[in-house]
Amino acid sequence: xxxxxxxxxxxxxxxxxxxxxxxxxxxxxxxxxxxxxxxxxxxxxxxxxxxxxxxxxxxxxxxxxxxxxxxxxxxxxxxxxxxxxxxxxxxxxxxxxxxxxxxxxxxxxxxxxxx
Amino acid sequence: xxxxxxxxxxxxxxxxxxxxxxxxxxxxxxxxxxxxxxxxxxxxxxxxxxxxxxxxxxxxxxxxxxxxxxxxxxxxxxxxxxxxxxxxxxxxxxxxxxxxxxxxxxxxxxxxx
Numbered sequence: 001x002x003x004x005x006x007x008x009x010x011x012x013x014x015x016x017x018x019x020x021x022x023x024x025x026x027x028x029x030x031x032x033x034x035x036x037x038x039x040x041x042x043x044x045x046x047x048x049x050x051x052x053x054x055x056x057x058x059x060x061x062x063x064x065x066x067x068x069x070x071x072x073x074x075x076x077x078x079x080x081x082x083x084x085x086x087x088x089x090x091x092x093x094x095x096x097x098x099x100x101x102x103x104x105x106x107x108x109x110x111x112x113x114x115x
Numbered sequence: 116x117x118x119x120x121x122x123x124x125x126x127x128x129x130x131x132x133x134x135x136x137x138x139x140x141x142x143x144x145x146x147x148x149x150x151x152x153x154x155x156x157x158x159x160x161x162x163x164x165x166x167x168x169x170x171x172x173x174x175x176x177x178x179x180x181x182x183x184x185x186x187x188x189x190x191x192x193x194x195x196x197x198x199x200x201x202x203x204x205x206x207x208x209x210x211x212x213x214x215x216x217x218x219x220x221x222x223x224x225x226x227x228x
Contacts, residue, residue, distance in 0.1 A: 048215060104216065
């Protein structure tokens with residue numbers, strides 16, 4: 001079975017631009033979460049979506065937004081990019097949306113570089 | 116609020132030696148704990164998780180962890196490491212009643228021949 005897939009693998013943007021990152025969850029998983037991992041740090045939670053509804057939001061500015069589609073895939077959008085947005089963006093999927101013990105399966109990530 | 120602290124940023128060790136990576140947690144509610152591994156230029160892979168029951172949890176690749184409520188710890192151990200275990204290891208705890216994970220800063224395990 002295919003794991004969580006993310007596209008693109010790498011992305012280079014300039015300050016002020018907008019970017020869209022994509023994630024396809026494991027088949028049968030209805031929950032998708034997004035994390036930002038700055039170099040040398042642990043991942044930081046951005047959003048969780050379950051059944052196309054936002055279930056949780058981390059401490060990120062409104063420049064960050066996301067959505068989930070009927071097929072449970074998801075997009076993360078970041079507007080007005082700043083140098084500090086350079087990071088590895090990880091997508092994770094899980095079966096359910098509210099089980100705190102529910103295992104999250106991570107994709108390989110999208111490496112975003114903002115120049 | 117839940118949080119985790121990984122006490123060592125880097126752990127160098129020789130091949131076939133034992134290793135322990137330390138994690139302490141802070142939680143006011145029932146505790147669930149996870150260890151993830153991140154190999155260079157890859158995403159995170161679940162090593163093991165503690166939800167309830169036996170305090171000794173066995174995971175993949177020969178790793179195990181022990182949940183210690185009195186010491187609020189969840190240290191990861193392996194009796195004999197391989198070069199291929201070189202990676203970043205993250206301890207994590209759920210927060211907020213949904214699938215939000217709070218990660219520690221990570222421990223870089225460097226296995227030397």
